[in-house]
Amino acid sequence: MSRATGRGRRPGTPDTRGAILDAARVSFAESGFAATTIRGVAARAGVDPALVHHYFGSKDDLFLVALQIPVDPREIAPKVFAEGFDGAAERLLRTFLSVWDDPELRQPLVALVRAAMSGESGQGLLEEGWMRLVFAPITEILGPEEGPKRAELVATQIFGLVVVRYVLCLEPLASMDADEVVAAVAPTIQRYFTGDLS
Amino acid sequence: MSRATGRGRRPGTPDTRGAILDAARVSFAESGFAATTIRGVAARAGVDPALVHHYFGSKDDLFLVALQIPVDPREIAPKVFAEGFDGAAERLLRTFLSVWDDPELRQPLVALVRAAMSGESGQGLLEEGWMRLVFAPITEILGPEEGPKRAELVATQIFGLVVVRYVLCLEPLASMDADEVVAAVAPTIQRYFTGDLS
Numbered sequence: 001m002s003r004a005t006g007r008g009r010r011p012g013t014p015d016t017r018g019a020i021l022d023a024a025r026v027s028f029a030e031s032g033f034a035a036t037t038i039r040g041v042a043a044r045a046g047v048d049p050a051l052v053h054h055y056f057g058s059k060d061d062l063f064l065v066a067l068q069i070p071v072d073p074r075e076i077a078p079k080v081f082a083e084g085f086d087g088a089a090e091r092l093l094r095t096f097l098s099v100w101d102d103p104e105l106r107q108p109l110v111a112l113v114r115a116a117m118s119g120e121s122g123q124g125l126l127e128e129g130w131m132r133l134v135f136a137p138i139t140e141i142l143g144p145e146e147g148p149k150r151a152e153l154v155a156t157q158i159f160g161l162v163v164v165r166y167v168l169c170l171e172p173l174a175s176m177d178a179d180e181v182v183a184a185v186a187p188t189i190q191r192y193f194t195g196d197l198s
Numbered sequence: 199m200s201r202a203t204g205r206g207r208r209p210g211t212p213d214t215r216g217a218i219l220d221a222a223r224v225s226f227a228e229s230g231f232a233a234t235t236i237r238g239v240a241a242r243a244g245v246d247p248a249l250v251h252h253y254f255g256s257k258d259d260l261f262l263v264a265l266q267i268p269v270d271p272r273e274i275a276p277k278v279f280a281e282g283f284d285g286a287a288e289r290l291l292r293t294f295l296s297v298w299d300d301p302e303l304r305q306p307l308v309a310l311v312r313a314a315m316s317g318e319s320g321q322g323l324l325e326e327g328w329m330r331l332v333f334a335p336i337t338e339i340l341g342p343e344e345g346p347k348r349a350e351l352v353a354t355q356i357f358g359l360v361v362v363r364y365v366l367c368l369e370p371l372a373s374m375d376a377d378e379v380v381a382a383v384a385p386t387i388q389r390y391f392t393g394d395l396s
Contacts, residue, residue: 117311117361126366131366149374152362153371156358159362160355163357164350164357173347187389188355197382
């Protein structure tokens with residue numbers, strides 16, 4: 001393990017990881033995604049930047065751990081499209097529901113959505129942190145011409161579901177079982193993936 | 199015009215209307231919809247409750263004026279369904295876009311959505327104030343059995359569009375012209391209105 005050096009910098013103690021995470025959370029919340037740097041987080045935590053890389057890897061990795069994102073969104077698109085476009089909407093929706101329907105996993109995600117809606121830096125978190133990590137790979141798979149439009153339309157339906165089912169918790173949607181949600185919403189998402197939109 | 203009486207209450211001057219609106223905005227924002235009363239708003243503005251009714255009518259009316267809601271949501275559902283279910287989704291979407299695509303009309307609505315997402319009282323505003331006024335009539339028209347589910351599914355798609363196009367302003371959706379949005383999204387909403395969801 002690398003050792004921090006210099007004035008006011010602490011060595012890598014068991015508390016260091018927590019201090020870095022706290023610093024990252026504050027920085028992402030206050031400054032958004034783009035303006036948060038590994039160097040800035042390290043300075044705020046009073047450690048060497050190398051230690052941040054050592055514990056957490058890249059800024060994307062740090063973002064996902066700091067915001068307690070329970071699944072790695074970078075793994076979603078490859079998994080959803082591994083078997084092709086047929087049934088991709090249902091696979092995306094079931095992956096989404098398996099995370100959000102778990103009250104413990106849902107909690108940090110709802111906090112992220114609330115933060116994202118409440119101001120500029122939160123918006124950056126959602127746009128640069130989340131949209132990029134989840135939807136950019138989907139956009140790529142759908143192709144450069146129609147991908148951006150199709151992926152964003154998928155995002156409208158997913159976000160709307162998040163808001164009504166998990167943030168506002170409106171009934172009957174909040175208590176509807178996963179199969180019923182899939183039956184109602186998967187055709188919408190499948191059309192946005194592969195259907196005629198004109 | 200009725201005259202306010204009693205200690206600390208002002209008569210109905212040209213400023214009274216503004217004072218009532220200010221008091222209503224603070225009360226709705228701090229306490230949400232349900233806990234805001236005409237009597238409470240009157241007390242905060244230092245006027246007689248009768249004056250609030252005189253200027254603004256019901257609590258629903260006061261809510262719509264105080265939050266600068268640019269169209270009366272109670273008129274939307276009857277208008278959309280006057281010609282029956284055929285084409286209802288496109289009529290709803292075009293009504294929605296005609297309001298939200300206007301930057302001036304959009305501003306107070308985006309503020310309401312941000313407030314609604316950021317905390318309890320804001321959530322009450324959206325749920326009791328907005329969902330009830332816009333979606334309850336739609337629910338009623340769609341019938342007691344499937345209406346609640348269908349209306350909420352419509353709400354997911356509309357909210358998602360609000361978030362992506364008007365709050366996060368993601369491209370290409372933010373700049374897409376109304377006809378292209380209608381072509382992409384109306385079939386989703388029409389299916390939620392009248393299609394097979396099982």
